[in-house]
Amino acid sequence: MKPKRTVMPDKSLRNVILLLSCPDRAGLVYRISNFIYQCGGNILDLDEHVDPVEKIFFVRILWSPESDSMSLSELEDAFRPLAEEFDAEWKIRFTGLKTRIAVFVSRYDHCLLEILWRNSIGEFAVDIALIISNHADLAPLAAQYGIPFHFFSLSGDIKEAIERQEVALLEENEIDTIVLARYMQILSPRFVDRYQNRIINIHHSFLPAFVGSSPYRQAYERGVKIIGATSHYVTEQLDQGPIIAQDIIRVSHKDTLDDLVRKGRDLERLVLAQALRYHAEHRILVNGKKTVVFD
Amino acid sequence: MKPKRTVMPDKSLRNVILLLSCPDRAGLVYRISNFIYQCGGNILDLDEHVDPVEKIFFVRILWSPESDSMSLSELEDAFRPLAEEFDAEWKIRFTGLKTRIAVFVSRYDHCLLEILWRNSIGEFAVDIALIISNHADLAPLAAQYGIPFHFFSLSGDIKEAIERQEVALLEENEIDTIVLARYMQILSPRFVDRYQNRIINIHHSFLPAFVGSSPYRQAYERGVKIIGATSHYVTEQLDQGPIIAQDIIRVSHKDTLDDLVRKGRDLERLVLAQALRYHAEHRILVNGKKTVVFD
Amino acid sequence: MKPKRTVMPDKSLRNVILLLSCPDRAGLVYRISNFIYQCGGNILDLDEHVDPVEKIFFVRILWSPESDSMSLSELEDAFRPLAEEFDAEWKIRFTGLKTRIAVFVSRYDHCLLEILWRNSIGEFAVDIALIISNHADLAPLAAQYGIPFHFFSLSGDIKEAIERQEVALLEENEIDTIVLARYMQILSPRFVDRYQNRIINIHHSFLPAFVGSSPYRQAYERGVKIIGATSHYVTEQLDQGPIIAQDIIRVSHKDTLDDLVRKGRDLERLVLAQALRYHAEHRILVNGKKTVVFD
């Protein structure tokens, strides 16, 4: 069965977003804005940044198209020659076309609930197509929001086979982006490579402080006065991917390890939600090991 | 004697900034970026915003010009026809050309010291041409930084005459912008009108809370858990001008009124410094009673 | 039917909290800590504050009692003579005895969900006995968490009668504290008086800025750079009650009114949750129009 892809019918929601990076040179804004003007578009929002060290050009443009404008593939075809001339990485999206995502979870509910609830009130431009977990705990929460829940019991020797099943499920559902909502398993390099810059993780520390396991315990033992959470794209190196969003909260000697966990939960769900919103609104470009976030 | 205007000799500091607002319409970015391209410029930074309610277009563009580029007046002449076609408010500036400012103070030193020190280490693109005060207290501080200090003893019946002397002094020194660094006097409407959107004030509360006098006392008596400071352009209506920057700090039942004043001092000097930096870097456009700040 | 009151069986959860305020004088800490020592208690946490202007003494003490310690009423009886000598307002509570609360809501779900979810994972020491609403919208959410939901259709002429029914319901359920989770109705002075310092409201602005209705619209039109939320005890004067907690978030010219509402939602639910936690853990003493919060 073909998965359903939600397209918003409202015309005002069919604005166009271009996200592009390429080697910097004179005339890029002029050439691109000329293209948009020739297509009858009116630019509503333009953010441009040139990395002064690497001399790379980054831009996000949001425009309202003419009333009987081109389809997405027509737009892409029309823009392609320019992009090739600039040697650019790029994508064009309609604002009304939702990104299809899968959420991976283990046993903690706070990040999953946050995403399900925010999406239910229209904060995200995503379709949550399915939830995958190595525990059955959160199946009832998934059911409350009417999202298919797939439970895969992981044990060491069949991990590779399970991952193949998961990939099949993701492909069948035309999943674009994966959100790790406190998923307590390491993904294989092969998996990570397949979804490059499309797997969003939340790490429960202010990276690069407290890499690895038990960051709250590490923070408690070090006696820091501030703890944090970090959302980043997943790369093969654990906790080393490009950082999308971070936030912090103050702690004191009065806070026990449990208090750190409690305070951290609020950070985790807010920071992950923010990163997902940036991603779903096509606001992020990856610049080597870093991100450009046009917020 | 003609006042000296500091021009930075370094070529890399002769980038160009355009700050412009006009009624929105299709093609504005294309037309402006085409102009820059035709002049041989390479855009380094472009921030654009369209007010979705008022349909007004705002843009700030920073570009590096060709090596033997036009003078400022040549650039202005070349751009004028476009600006007139767009019915725009606009200005063009070179990054290396400092804004000439006067600082008005009374008896508190913290905001003045902050501005003098930051400027001494090169944080601001300003020439502090003179300091005007209705008290003599801060003359030694001005002397430490080598800035002329003018003391005008204010008393009710000669206030108007004093203000005329101050204006004469400001004009003689070709002052562009006035910074009120905890200046405890009200300026006349005539004065305010002459320097529209060029007088920056710091108010020691989180406006619009605690308008008027003794905001810390008001905050203490209300029992707020957070206090703030607000920097804004001065208009005829007290504490009602367009807000440029705000910041806050937490307080608790343990904080006395003196503690609020102490904590507030840190806010005041940092927020005023931030507003002045935005202004001096030509990052602010006024949108009715609000500001657009391209930070 | 008698309402059930949850008592935690775990002995370590039967610590004792004393919350007390009285006119200041020498020896108060000595006398009170002597009482605790005589009862065999070991103080785990003591916060004391003297209002330096009003000369009022405030204290919160948490202690672990002897293994076969007194009942609550025995403790109260033993302490009463001291309290009367000090002319004190005071209460003694066991940490394991949950506060019974009712939540009042209208149509927004975010604050209610926040409270229900936090309580479900054990963050609050409360029993959510019932939910009262003037709309039916949130009945399904109440059902998900298994909480009785009472819908009262309000119309002008029967408002008083409805409130009488609500009070009856609250009394029948032995409700101690009422949480207004974005409840869009004004309570009568008679109602407010009955639950003095036991009705917690969340106002969606940084009070005292933007009192009254549509604070986000007011904030948008004023062009502030920071918005806030405020949780306070309800008094007869609208938005004037003692402030318990406040928090803020940055906004910019890019944020539409909808963005302010979205960002504000996160503040509202976090600030209300924080206030409820302080209240449920008996950390708040009211000091005239202000609060002392021992966090």
Place this chain on the structure above:
Amino acid sequence: MKPKRTVMPDKSLRNVILLLSCPDRAGLVYRISNFIYQCGGNILDLDEHVDPVEKIFFVRILWSPESDSMSLSELEDAFRPLAEEFDAEWKIRFTGLKTRIAVFVSRYDHCLLEILWRNSIGEFAVDIALIISNHADLAPLAAQYGIPFHFFSLSGDIKEAIERQEVALLEENEIDTIVLARYMQILSPRFVDRYQNRIINIHHSFLPAFVGSSPYRQAYERGVKIIGATSHYVTEQLDQGPIIAQDIIRVSHKDTLDDLVRKGRDLERLVLAQALRYHAEHRILVNGKKTVVFD
């Protein structure tokens, strides 16, 4: 020549502070508050904390003594038996008796200026007895505030001899506490040991992230979205001492390395000033590798 020690004449400034830690047991607050009561004192502020893991008791008490109260040594003698019974680490201070400090600097002026200015307006209870530097750059700033400036030219082979001269100077001036205000030299273990928990450093990162040199460059290259500063007591292990205070500021892809340095300067001076204020007001107790800060 005997160094002058400033004693504040104002009676209201002769409040007493006790700072004490010892193994926890029942009755400690009672016994200590009884002592204060017997001495005729009235407690103004009491903060108590028991480390729930290590079972250590920490307390800071501020009280106003009787009008013709005991001298400091009389108080110490009277309290000593109790302290010995509790096996406590403790000190008693009068609020009006300033802590004598030395500031060590290299070439950056921002932290030194911050301390000198704050002290000049009465924010700190310290006497800045002298400034020691391995560069001559900041001698004029020291002179502006009338503080003796000692320049020691450091080179590898005489480092030990220099440190001996510095220690002699510190002892001669009865220095209690040393502030490293961006001092770019490592102190010897012998030196550190002599001033245990009395050397305050500012590290320009959010420790434990970016230990060691060039933390801003490390932060820039990692692409963090938040940078920080950390003030801590110096121990033999570089950047590992007990943390006193931390703060952060947001950065984005727009910020160059220079911007990080600029933003970080504001953090450094504020965080160091906060730590020094806590220390000078006797608000800090060291708990192993952590601190208890009664703020």
